[in-house]
Amino acid sequence: MAKGKKVDRLSALPDDVLVNILDxxxxxxxxxxxxxxxxxxxxxxxxxxxxxxxxxxxPKGVLCTDISDDELFxxxxxVVQATDSILTRRNPGEHTIRLLSTRFYLRDDVxxxxxxxxxxxxxxxxxxxxxxxVMTGKYEISDMAEDDLITSARNFMLFFDACPSAFGxxxxxxxxxxxxxxxxxxxxxxxxxxxxxxxxxxCDSGDCSTLQVEHAHLSELSxxxxxxxxxxxxxxxxxxxxxxxxxxxxxxxxxxxxxPLLEVVSLTNLxxxxxxxxxxxxFLSGTSIRDLKLAFNSEKIWVQPxxxxxxxxxxxxxxxxxNLLHLPxxxxxxxxxxxxxxxxxxxxxxxxxxxxxxxxxxDEEKRKEESYSENRGVEWDLVAADFQHHxxxxxxxxxxxxxxxxxxxxxxxxxxxxxxxxxxxYSRLECGSCKEKKLGRYPWTKRQRISMKKRLTIGIESFAIxxxxxxxxxxxxxxxxxECSLLEEKEAKRC
Numbered sequence: 001m002a003k004g005k006k007v008d009r010l011s012a013l014p015d016d017v018l019v020n021i022l023d024x025x026x027x028x029x030x031x032x033x034x035x036x037x038x039x040x041x042x043x044x045x046x047x048x049x050x051x052x053x054x055x056x057x058x059p060k061g062v063l064c065t066d067i068s069d070d071e072l073f074x075x076x077x078x079v080v081q082a083t084d085s086i087l088t089r090r091n092p093g094e095h096t097i098r099l100l101s102t103r104f105y106l107r108d109d110v111x112x113x114x115x116x117x118x119x120x121x122x123x124x125x126x127x128x129x130x131x132x133x134v135m136t137g138k139y140e141i142s143d144m145a146e147d148d149l150i151t152s153a154r155n156f157m158l159f160f161d162a163c164p165s166a167f168g169x170x171x172x173x174x175x176x177x178x179x180x181x182x183x184x185x186x187x188x189x190x191x192x193x194x195x196x197x198x199x200x201x202x203c204d205s206g207d208c209s210t211l212q213v214e215h216a217h218l219s220e221l222s223x224x225x226x227x228x229x230x231x232x233x234x235x236x237x238x239x240x241x242x243x244x245x246x247x248x249x250x251x252x253x254x255x256x257x258x259x260p261l262l263e264v265v266s267l268t269n270l271x272x273x274x275x276x277x278x279x280x281x282x283f284l285s286g287t288s289i290r291d292l293k294l295a296f297n298s299e300k301i302w303v304q305p306x307x308x309x310x311x312x313x314x315x316x317x318x319x320x321x322x323n324l325l326h327l328p329x330x331x332x333x334x335x336x337x338x339x340x341x342x343x344x345x346x347x348x349x350x351x352x353x354x355x356x357x358x359x360x361x362x363d364e365e366k367r368k369e370e371s372y373s374e375n376r377g378v379e380w381d382l383v384a385a386d387f388q389h390h391x392x393x394x395x396x397x398x399x400x401x402x403x404x405x406x407x408x409x410x411x412x413x414x415x416x417x418x419x420x421x422x423x424x425x426y427s428r429l430e431c432g433s434c435k436e437k438k439l440g441r442y443p444w445t446k447r448q449r450i451s452m453k454k455r456l457t458i459g460i461e462s463f464a465i466x467x468x469x470x471x472x473x474x475x476x477x478x479x480x481x482x483e484c485s486l487l488e489e490k491e492a493k494r495c
Contacts, residue, residue, distance in 0.1 A: 015043060023049045027056070027082060045089040048096060052082050053103035054135070065139050072137055076110040079103075083117045092124040101172075103133035106155050115163030122169040131172035131197075134159075138177050141202050141225060149179035149202075157184055164191060172197040180205045189215050196220065196238075204228055208248065219261075233259050240264060245295075250275045250302070256286050263288075263318070268295035268325075269302055273373040277304035281312035288318045295325035298355045300373035305338040305380040312342045319343040323478065324351040326359075329399070331377030333409040338380060340389050340416060347391055349413075352479055353399035353406075357434045383412065392417040395464075396475050400425040402441040402452060410456050420464040425452075426471050443468060 010018075022043060027050055057078045058064060059071070067075070083102060100121065102114055111134065121127065136152050138144050156178055160167055167173075170192050182205050189195065195215060199222040204211070208229040213221065218236055222243040229248055232255040233239065239259045245268040247253040256262075265284065271277075280303060294303060306312050322339055333351070340346060361367050395413055400406050414420060427442040443452040449468055456466070 015046070018043055019046050019048070023047055027052045027086060044086070045091065046095045047086075048098040050086060050097060050099065051101045052079055052086070053101075053133075054079055054105060055103065057082075072105055073107065076105050076107055080110055080113045080117075083114050087117055087121045090121075090125060093126070096126045096128060097121070099129045099131070100127050101129075101131040101133070103135065105135050105137050106152055106159070107137075111156075111159040112162045115159060115166040119163055119165035119169075122165060127169060129171045130166075130169050131174070132166075132170060133174040134176070136177040141177075144177050144202065146179065149177060153178040153180045153184065157181070160188060160191070167191050168193060170195055174199045174201075175203055176201040178203045182206075182209075185211065189213070189218075193217070198222070200224070200226055202226060229253070230255065233257055237261070242266070243268075245269070250278065254283060256284065259287065264291040265289050266293040266295075268293075268297070270297040271300040271302035271373065272371045273300065274371055275300070275302060277378070278302055279304050279306060281306055281309060281315055284315045285311060287315055289315065290318050291321045292319060293323040293325060296327055298326045298328050298360050298376075300376045301327070301331075301335070301378040303335075303378075305335045305378065305382075306342070307382070308338070308342040316343040317345070319346050321348045321478075322346060322350065324349075325479070326356060327351060327353045328376040329353055329355045330403075330405065332379065332405050334383065334412060335378045335380035336409075337383045337387075337412060337416070340392065340413075341383065341387055344389070345391050346389070348394045348396070348478075349392060350396045350475070350479055351398070352429065353397070354429050356429075356431060358431055383416070387416050389417045390419055393419065393421045394424070395420065395422070396424040396426070396479075398426045398471075398479060399428045399440075400442065401428070402443055402448075407452075407455050411460060414457065414460050414462045414464060417464075420462060422467060423464050424467045424472070424475060426468075426475075 027047075054075050055064060057075045058067065062071075079102065100118060102118065104110060104114055115132075118130065118132075122130065134156060136144075136148075138148070156175070157180075167188070168191055171194050173188070173192060173195060180203065185203075185205065189198075194217060196217055197220040198218060200211075201222075201224045204227045207227055209227070210230045210232060211223070211226070211228050212232045212234055214235040215238075217238050219238045220241040221233075221236070221239060223231060223245070224243065225246040227248065230253055231244065231247075233242070234255075234257045236257075236259050238261060240261050241264040242259075242262060243266040244254065245266070247269060250271070265287070267283075296302065316339070319339075322343070324336060327333070333353075336349075336351065340349070361370065361372060392413070395410070395417070397406070397410075410423065410425075414423075425443075427444075428440045443449045449466075453466055
């Protein structure tokens, strides 16, 4: 208060500062400020980040998995209205749109209405980045019958054919639950000339189909749970990041052609007892990656340890960071040492040991019927006795316990990694949905940790510092390893 009058300090700020503040809100909240005054109405027309998502229009307390068809139609209509309202307020060519992102359901003519509005915006304004996230309203692969996949793909192609200007300006496309025609994906890539980020979830062209990818500007490609027999990265001169999760064949499922800039690779799969193990020297042949994630879904290790051959050394020669996720519990970890031997520049090694019951088949009869492996580990005890690694600085283990398999492994790393600086030993991960809670043997007390350090370092000369207790946010973020870095805020796939 000043002399009995209210002072509006927020409105006293210059326009560029207020626009920066509004850019940090979702569009629905930012639009509400337009009722404050004529000035605030004009500010909304200057926003540089327009993220319009169906998730922002859900009723309070309602999850996207619980909405009815009527509610879905209403939410989609609200997205159309918001898109039209926000884009028509802007003066043509006056302010650059740094990001124009829309997330909507593939229903009726709504996508076409949004696509045309976005196409008009691209014609009238400079749009640096544009994204479509197209949802089908199904959240489990088992919910989608083949006819549903085909119908959804046809609806998407109608949308695509009706809005060529919008797709021509897209930089990010996120698709799910679509069974395309044979040439549909190729046509989409040809039209989306500016595309940099492509994510396909449960998309294919029929059972055991082949996906061939060629694009001049694509830098991030994510292929998740797609029923593909083979993926061919034929010509992708700008590709830097690839996520490949859930392939069908263990015999030659990936062909890597011209991808000279590929440096971040994430591979996730569930191996059954009859699946052959993967040789990374062959799987990633022709690449020289810096950042590698391998995830095993708490089941059989599907990677075959290798001697450091010239081919493997070529693949790993630039490797700086490795994340081994959801390794099965109770098995020897020595096999991972082969990565150290083949990657002389490796700086950080992360691993998560966790039998996550929510994601596993726990019924013994079903495990036998579906050929889950009884022995999920892999043996490898061929580490050179005099092997030394001079670059590894950080070792992080989630799910550490006072068991011999962990203690022996950490001791091996301490001996080999002569410049190791920090060892972070965290307790097992917890999941709120898991019914069974396991009591692990973790050194919780100071006395237990002193005893553990003696077990780990007896007879070994190492200057590494041991860390226990609360997980550091930076470590958890690296362990989770988001699929592909999106242009907008890091959203979970599902709310």
